[in-house]
Amino acid sequence: MNRVETTAPQPAPLPAESTLRMPMGLLGFERIKEYFLLADPAEEPFLWLQVPHDANLAFLVIAPQPLLPDYKPELSAEDVAFLGLASAADASLLSIVTIRGPNQATLNLKGPIVMNRRTLVAKQVIPTNAAQFSVQHPLPVVQP
Amino acid sequence: MLILSRRLNESIVIDGRITVKIVRVDGEVVKLGIAAPLDVPVHRQEIYEEIQKNNQEALTQGRAAVSALPKVPRPHSNVETKA
Numbered sequence: 001m002n003r004v005e006t007t008a009p010q011p012a013p014l015p016a017e018s019t020l021r022m023p024m025g026l027l028g029f030e031r032i033k034e035y036f037l038l039a040d041p042a043e044e045p046f047l048w049l050q051v052p053h054d055a056n057l058a059f060l061v062i063a064p065q066p067l068l069p070d071y072k073p074e075l076s077a078e079d080v081a082f083l084g085l086a087s088a089a090d091a092s093l094l095s096i097v098t099i100r101g102p103n104q105a106t107l108n109l110k111g112p113i114v115m116n117r118r119t120l121v122a123k124q125v126i127p128t129n130a131a132q133f134s135v136q137h138p139l140p141v142v143q144p
Numbered sequence: 145m146l147i148l149s150r151r152l153n154e155s156i157v158i159d160g161r162i163t164v165k166i167v168r169v170d171g172e173v174v175k176l177g178i179a180a181p182l183d184v185p186v187h188r189q190e191i192y193e194e195i196q197k198n199n200q201e202a203l204t205q206g207r208a209a210v211s212a213l214p215k216v217p218r219p220h221s222n223v224e225t226k227a
Contacts, residue, residue, distance in 0.1 A: 023183060024183070024185050026199050027187075027192055027195045027196045027199055028195075028196030028197075028199045028200055029199060029203075038207075040207075043213055045216060046213055048207055050206075050207075055206050055207075056205050056206040056209075057203060057204075057205070057206065058203075058204050058206050058207055059199075059202055059203060059204070060202070060204060060210065060213075062216070067216060067217065078182060081182055082182045082183070096198070096199065096202045097202065097214075098198065098201050098202040099204070099210060099214070102212065103212070103214050103215055104214065105214045108195065108198050108199075108202070110191070110194070110195060111195035111198070111199075124195070124199075126187060126188075126191055126195070130191065135194050135195060135197075135198040136198065139214055139216065140216060140217055141214045141215055141216055141217075142215050142216070142217050143215075144215055
């Protein structure tokens with residue numbers, strides 16, 4: 001099976017302040033097919049996936065690889081085809097962040113969001129090597 | 145629940161566009177080959193449920209509801225030169 005390793009470090013800034021199309025939605029949220037990707041310099045490196053038409057629903061996300069350089073999810077050929085990824089440089093990775101307490105959070109590394117930077121189509125994928133990864137990986141933090 | 149008996153290398157067809165084939169039977173492990181259009185998500189149930197549950201936990205009541213974001217290491221601090 002062809003596999004594309006999304007090993008490239010974030011090659012360029014994420015296309016923030018744009019609308020992502022997620023034709024399959026997030027798992028459990030299949031009916032929401034679009035999200036606004038919002039960035040605030042004061043909140044870097046975090047970003048928000050905001051549900052359009054409902055400012056009270058949002059997912060906190062972060063690009064995982066600058067924090068976890070060894071994180072190398074492998075995409076199935078089906079996901080590569082679905083996203084229309086011609087090369088690894090077209091793909092951006094986002095992990096969903098769950099706040100667990102003060103200065104404490106977890107990252108979902110088992111179900112990352114992969115975005116085609118050219119088309120702004122994204123999908124929450126389950127990598128072929130997902131067994132190595134946790135849905136509740138501790139977010140590396142520094143003490144204030 | 146519809147229950148069908150199938151032998152090795154036999155298939156079922158769902159909705160005229162999804163085929164599930166018994167590829168291998170080895171003791172308690174059955175390998176299935178699933179051919180479905182790209183827009184049909186196919187997941188192992190326990191992994192689907194694990195990620196679904198995490199997504200539900202992660203959903204916030206919006207940006208204003210998160211009072212303080214965690215403090216993460218600056219991604220490129222290791223390549224910064226010190227004066």
